Amino acid sequence: xxxxxxxxxxxxxxxxxxxxxxxxxxxxxxxxxxxxxxxxxxxxxxxxxxxxxxxxxxxxxxxxxxxxxxxxxxxxxxxxxxxxxxxxxxxxxxxxxxxxxxxxxxxxxxxxxxxxxxxxxxxxxxxxxxxxxxxxxxxxxxxxxxxxxxxxxxxxxxxxxxxxxxxxxxxxxxxxxxxxxxxxxxxxxxxxxxxxxxxxxxxxxxxxxxxxxxxxxxxxxxxxxxxxxxxxxxxxxxxxxxxxxxxxxxxxxxxxxxxxxxxxxxxxxxxxxxxxxxxxxxxxxxxxxxxxxxxxxxxxxxxxxxxxxxxxxxxxxxxxxxxxxxxxxxxx
Amino acid sequence: xxxxxxxxxxxxxxxxxxxxxxxxxxxxxxxxxxxxxxxxxxxxxxxxxxxxxxxxxxxxxxxxxxxxxxxxxxxxxxxxxxxxxxxxxxxxxxxxxxxxxxxxxxxxxxxxxxxxxxxxxxxxxxxxxxxxxxxxxxxxxxxxxxxxxxxxxxxxxxxxxxxxxxxxxxxxxxxxxxxxxxxxxxxxxxxxxxxxxxxxxxxxxxxxxxxxxxxxxxxxxxxxxxxxxxxxxxxxxxxxxxxxxxxxxxxxxxxxxxxxxxxxxxxxxxxxxxxxxxxxxxxxxxxxxxxxxxxxxxxxxxxxxxxxxxxxxxxxxxxxxxxxxxxxxxxx
DNA sequence: CTGAAAGCGCTTACAG
DNA sequence: CTGAAAGCGCTTACAG
Numbered sequence: 001x002x003x004x005x006x007x008x009x010x011x012x013x014x015x016x017x018x019x020x021x022x023x024x025x026x027x028x029x030x031x032x033x034x035x036x037x038x039x040x041x042x043x044x045x046x047x048x049x050x051x052x053x054x055x056x057x058x059x060x061x062x063x064x065x066x067x068x069x070x071x072x073x074x075x076x077x078x079x080x081x082x083x084x085x086x087x088x089x090x091x092x093x094x095x096x097x098x099x100x101x102x103x104x105x106x107x108x109x110x111x112x113x114x115x116x117x118x119x120x121x122x123x124x125x126x127x128x129x130x131x132x133x134x135x136x137x138x139x140x141x142x143x144x145x146x147x148x149x150x151x152x153x154x155x156x157x158x159x160x161x162x163x164x165x166x167x168x169x170x171x172x173x174x175x176x177x178x179x180x181x182x183x184x185x186x187x188x189x190x191x192x193x194x195x196x197x198x199x200x201x202x203x204x205x206x207x208x209x210x211x212x213x214x215x216x217x218x219x220x221x222x223x224x225x226x227x228x229x230x231x232x233x234x235x236x237x238x239x240x241x242x243x244x245x246x247x248x249x250x251x252x253x254x255x256x257x258x259x260x261x262x263x264x265x266x267x268x269x270x271x272x273x274x275x276x277x278x279x280x281x282x283x284x285x286x287x288x289x290x291x292x293x294x295x296x297x298x299x300x301x302x303x304x305x306x307x308x309x310x311x312x313x314x315x316x317x318x319x320x321x322x323x324x325x326x327x328x329x330x331x332x
Numbered sequence: 333x334x335x336x337x338x339x340x341x342x343x344x345x346x347x348x349x350x351x352x353x354x355x356x357x358x359x360x361x362x363x364x365x366x367x368x369x370x371x372x373x374x375x376x377x378x379x380x381x382x383x384x385x386x387x388x389x390x391x392x393x394x395x396x397x398x399x400x401x402x403x404x405x406x407x408x409x410x411x412x413x414x415x416x417x418x419x420x421x422x423x424x425x426x427x428x429x430x431x432x433x434x435x436x437x438x439x440x441x442x443x444x445x446x447x448x449x450x451x452x453x454x455x456x457x458x459x460x461x462x463x464x465x466x467x468x469x470x471x472x473x474x475x476x477x478x479x480x481x482x483x484x485x486x487x488x489x490x491x492x493x494x495x496x497x498x499x500x501x502x503x504x505x506x507x508x509x510x511x512x513x514x515x516x517x518x519x520x521x522x523x524x525x526x527x528x529x530x531x532x533x534x535x536x537x538x539x540x541x542x543x544x545x546x547x548x549x550x551x552x553x554x555x556x557x558x559x560x561x562x563x564x565x566x567x568x569x570x571x572x573x574x575x576x577x578x579x580x581x582x583x584x585x586x587x588x589x590x591x592x593x594x595x596x597x598x599x600x601x602x603x604x605x606x607x608x609x610x611x612x613x614x615x616x617x618x619x620x621x622x623x624x625x626x627x628x629x630x631x632x633x634x635x636x637x638x639x640x641x642x643x644x645x646x647x648x649x650x651x652x653x654x655x656x657x658x659x660x661x662x663x664x
Numbered sequence: 665c666t667g668a669a670a671g672c673g674c675t676t677a678c679a680g
Numbered sequence: 681c682t683g684a685a686a687g688c689g690c691t692t693a694c695a696g
Contacts (some may be wrong), residue, residue: 004448006688006689006690007689015669017666017676018668019666020667021691022665022691023666029667032665035665051688051689052391053388053688053689055690057690058671059691072404072409078403078405081431085433096428097430097431116383116384117337117384117385119612142336215670218566259618261617262618262619281404283586284586284591286591296665338674339672339673339674347683349683350675354674354676354682355681355682363682365681367681383672383674385672385673385676389689390676390687391688394696
């Protein structure tokens with residue numbers, strides 16, 4: 001195993017001290033231009049790069065952010081991570097991606113590892129079973145800011161960046177009203193999830209207020225398969241009427257679309273279809289599904305800004321809600 | 333910022349030396365049971381965990397694997413990573429996930445960072461524009477084994493774990509023959525990709541050999557959108573005949589399915605549909621698409637085994653091909 | 665402008 | 681069975 005060049009080697013070759021080399025490399029004002037040039041030249045030549053372990057041991061800082069998500073196979077997280085990485089690169093930080101598999105135990109291990117590595121900050125979408133917020137709050141004691149995104153805890157005073165559930169539901173409901181559709185089947189996710197509540201309530205409220213005559217039926221499904229079953233069993237009573245199906249998430253949409261295809265129905269003729277989505281699944285169908293977008297990349301930008309504030313010393317906890325926008329396919 | 337406990341603190345509290353604490357914690361045989369117990373008790377109490385930077389600086393080993401992929405929003409990579417993580421956990425390793433965004437420059441930066449961090453090993457699916465294999469081979473000089481998976485270089489003597497392109501194409505072709513379908517439209521990806529060549533050749537060969545009377549037309553598409561366009565323009569001449577569409581990848585499948593839906597056709601009545609896929613997209617349709625599976629998780633297991641051999645000292649480079657299996661939906 | 669020295673937290677050969 | 685000491689590669693206050 002060949003050894004990487006070190007400050008010492010450069011110093012020896014140039015017959016100067018290690019301190020001088022170290023300073024020259026970071027453009028310390030004390031160093032003479034002459035020395036600075038020589039050192040930097042040789043460093044370049046030898047492809048010198050500081051040993052991050054030594055630097056960290058000395059400085060206690062890592063210039064690394066951690067992003068922790070329950071799952072990777074998710075377009076929303078993917079675009080969130082992309083935007084964090086892009087921003088981070090601009091600031092000279094790198095990004096490590098961790099996957100909790102939606103398991104609070106693994107999540108805790110990751111947290112521990114982040115602490116030991118003294119990452120500069122953590123972006124995290126918590127698991128649906130995370131109860132112990134304590135350990136996250138403790139990170140602050142260690143000087144590691146935590147920004148929650150998407151899946152965030154109930155707890156008030158922490159930094160949270162969320163998708164605008166209400167706004168997305170509002171947009172979808174408005175679109176239904178605009179299209180003058182009298183009957184709506186709303187398919188929502190698990191009742192216990194906070195996003196379900198937020199989306200359901202707003203959706204209902206808008207339809208009741210602005211579309212008084214609309215007949216709304218809502219159901220809940222905890223998985224894609226369940227959404228398929230429910231849709232399948234309910235569709236018969238709607239066929240023939242002018243109606244729309246609203247799916248509150250990609251998971252639900254995937255299941256419901258299968259039922260709709262199975263019944264041989266197609267949008268927008270036989271029914272309208274509209275969803276809240278991160279924008280991947282809607283594009284797989286023809287016509288593309290109309291959806292209110294929950295944008296991971298915008299959330300990423302917002303989260304990163306907040307992180308940089310925290311690092312700069314802001315201790316003020318804040319909840320930021322990102323607005324949604326309607327992307328028209330041809331399904332309604 | 334509160335400080336984490338160190339060997340020194342434990343040593344002071346117990347009035348023993350740092351060396352003794354260090355040894356006790358790793359069950360060194362020299363240490364008396366008595367001392368061992370006391371040290372481990374206190375360490376437990378203080379939630380001691382060694383500072384990874386210090387350990388690495390000393391030992392030059394990180395117990396960390398890096399997985400580098402072009403993109404995260406990909407079910408195949410997702411399952412590959414999951415299986416690597418699971419195996420790694422069992423061996424006390426952790427896994428860092430890097431995303432190259434299919435950009436060779438970023439890929440090089442990641443490689444550099446892996447070298448500096450002295451990761452224990454790298455699993456990598458290279459970008460489609462990676463030419464400089466040199467830098468990967470150099471990692472060996474640094475004692476860091478590199479296992480290529482899925483997207484691998486042409487270069488012979490390196491460790492490669494690949495999807496069984498030929499076998500997957502073989503399974504798909506066999507299925508078409510079995511279903512007695514006289515006309516086949518084969519839609520393949522970019523001509524320049526090695527997987528395109530492998531899949532195309534085998535597919536053709538099997539149909540020609542075992543299904544002599546089958547009329548096969550093959551086309552190439554470089555993106556989902558292109559696959560949609562091509563399918564759309566070709567479908568009219570096939571309608572009415574008994575035919576099947578074969579899509580060599582998920583990307584192609586997504587585009588072609590859109591065209592098929594657009595023409596109001598549905599499988600398996602109007603046509604047969606069969607694909608090579610990682611198993612996510614086929615489930616979104618009804619009936620589910622029949623496909624030859626390229627399993628990320630199995631590839632992960634194989635890659636991990638190979639990695640452990642390398643770490644154990646094997647310098648023998650090997651190419652491992654994973655076999656595929658047919659998953660029957662109802663689309664053909 | 666430059667250098668010697670201390671120290672970050674650990675491991676391990678050496679001595680007792 | 682235990683400890684003192686060296687050293688991994690770096691940064692930085694202190695001295696000159």
